[in-house]
Amino acid sequence: MSTFNWVLAIVTRDYTDEYLKLYRSLGVQTVLGTPASGTASRSMLHFLGLEASEKTILMCACGAETEKRLMHALIHRMHIDIAGNGIALSIPLASLGGQTAAQVLIGQTIDDDARRAAKEERRMEKTAHELIIAIANTGYTDLVMESARKAKAGGGTIVHAKGTGTGLAEQFFGVKIVSEKEMVLIVAKSEDRSPIMRAIMEGAGAATKAQAVVFSLPISAVAGLSAFQEEPEAPETADASAPANA
Template structure:
């Protein structure tokens, strides 16, 4: 039985190509890459001997076995434990919308289906939707129709998109939007189904959706109280 995780890597933009090539060699081709900037103040940067650098953030769905292999490589090849080199971490994935989408996200990774997640009692979930650029409103309309309150959109670039036709039967453009939606766990399945049906592979959005357990929240209390009043 395999556990599935979303692996997040944050590194200097100049080093991103090396990291992505390494992941590809280890059967973990990153699905989404976006840009960022470090926020440490100048005193912290001076103390660590670092420069104010632009960052690359990559997201990849991996099994526990692949993560262990990548972690060893990140330490040995990239010395990622040295401050300023970068950071990589994993978050458990609780579910993935669709068998074809699962095969696409985990290509060449040995996977044995088990229970959804070891974190079964979380009150909220983070839905991560990867969609073609320009279709975030289609995604959000679908999500709202099933009870989602709102979401956050990030612009990103998809990698490994040439593999999509093999698993999904469609050609997918590389320009992407990442839509993040926090919802109650009890509403998760309905929202995921709505996104798959109304903004999924059969639509122009070509959305893929998966969920991550959220262990705690702040700022959702008023929304929950409004739901209870209704």
């Protein structure tokens, strides 16, 4: 079981500040947020008795015990399980890019078990592919991708997000870190994960202006990426000898 989790919550935008207060009360040091919109049809909203609303996606990394407390609080304090309030999910991290990523993303409230596990390139799950996520200061995604390509990474996707850290990152790095962040998402084969993460840490990590932290998530399946996809097996038929219909 992974010691770290990536918790993603989609909430009503009007209540973003209330959610952030909850996160901080539970010791979650760094939260990334980005605006979003729901896609439910008018007929479905009418059927459920709901109104369309703008959403915010909140993302954070936390240790196992903090994740349990957070998910419990989202249900019992924010009532996220009530229709229209949002949704939250927890994804096990496949790996963390060393102590730096653990310290910045999870902070000083890191669980004891998680602290022991947070070693360089700690391997947590085994899957064929992984999603590498690098969180960097705005304007330095090119540096992140240049570093990743040195380890033969393919293309990446950039997501703009606003950091809501409580000052821990500034204290840790000893320099001011801007609140505006950009996330670079890279899909890679599991055997390529470590070289790519290491290249990002060396070329765009804490000692650079990008100040990127990097981690990865396990991917159970990949579709639409010809470089990674394997030819699926043909489905079995009831009678392989039966002639096809004309």
